[in-house]
Amino acid sequence: MDIVNSADGTPIAYEVFGDGPAVIVVNGALSRAADATGLAQALADAGFRGVAYDRRARGESGDARGSTPDREAEDLAGVIDAVGGAAGVLGHSSGAVLALYAASRGVPTGALFLSEPPLRFGVDEPADDLAERLQRYVDEGRPDDAIVTFQLEGVGLPEQMVEAFRQSNQFTAVLPLAQSTVYDTNLVNTSSVPSPEMLSVQQPVTIIRGEQTFPILITAADRLADEMDGAELVIVPESVMHRPDPVATVRVVAERLA
Incomplete structure (x- = not known):
């Protein structure tokens, strides 16, 4: 894996698959870059450079204790810069939340593909502590x-x-x-009720969910699509129970980046 130093000096490890316009895969909770290999390889097979990276405190990436969402946005920006810019970012679960948050903070993500972001919009939020x-x-x-x-x-x-x-x-x-x-x-607590900046990002936004997935994620995806002007909601039947099917998901990406 290659390494890029984030703005605060934290080393962020990433791996590139294939050639072509870069699409960065941002994984969700309790996952490493290796867990995005299927998506990254499917991107490569579709003519893109699929880029998978270890978010901080995971895998081969470092950690700066007390990290904030802004630091994670800087990590994504560092990876995008290291590969020469991105045609798009494909975020899954909390990675989708991070992708949208980063775009709202000015990170040049290219087109956004948000797979089942776990937003609660203020309903049944976890305890503050x-x-x-x-x-x-x-x-x-x-x-x-x-x-x-x-x-x-x-x-x-x-x-x-x-x-x-x-x-x-x-x-x-x-x-x-x-x-x-x-x-x-x-x-997720910072962004569970999306800010006006998140809802008004200028990048093209495609929100992706499975047909069979957790009800909270169906509600989140559908509501986010309703609240974002111009956002497109795409249902991918092949993705089941919060597991994005690589080939079917990348097909959505490829059709919109063609």
């Missing part, structure tokens, strides 16, 4: 409690689903990402 409690768990060496609490309260997953994940081999693999739950919580 969630990020503080998650940070305390991390500081106390309890990454498992941070991740479980984030999934239950921040994401809103059912207890049975979270417990099944906790008992799986995948749970151990995400323990090193516990600090990132604090940053995702702060990011």
Whole structure:
């Protein structure tokens, strides 16, 4: 992977697939650049440069404790600059929130493709002290409690689903990402009710969701499309339960960047 230093000096690791206009993939919670390989490779197969990167506190990227949404926006800007500019940014889940937030802060994202952003628009928001409690768990060496609490309260997953994940081999693999739950919580809390700047970005916006996904994400995608003038809502049947199908999702991107 290549490295670019963000504005605050934090090293951000990224990987490029293919040639052509660059499309940056911004992953969601508890994920690394490797989890975006399918999307990045599908972009390459469609004639783009698919760029996947480790958001700060994940994978091979560094971390500056006390990070803010603005710092994450700077990270994305650094990756875009490192690859010579972007034709578009494809953000999934909290990565979609970050992409929209960054665009509202002046980051030159190109066209925005927002896949199932977990916006709540002020309804059933997590407790105000969630990020503080998650940070305390991390500081106390309890990454498992941070991740479980984030999934239950921040994401809103059912207890049975979270417990099944906790008992799986995948749970151990995400323990090193516990600090990132604090940053995702702060990011989504900052933007859960989109600001006027977010709702009025000048970039073309395509909002993408699956037909079968969590109800909160259907509501979020549909409402965001309604509140953004000119935004297009696209339903991708192949994407199921918050898992974007790479080929079908990239087809949406390619048709709009052609």
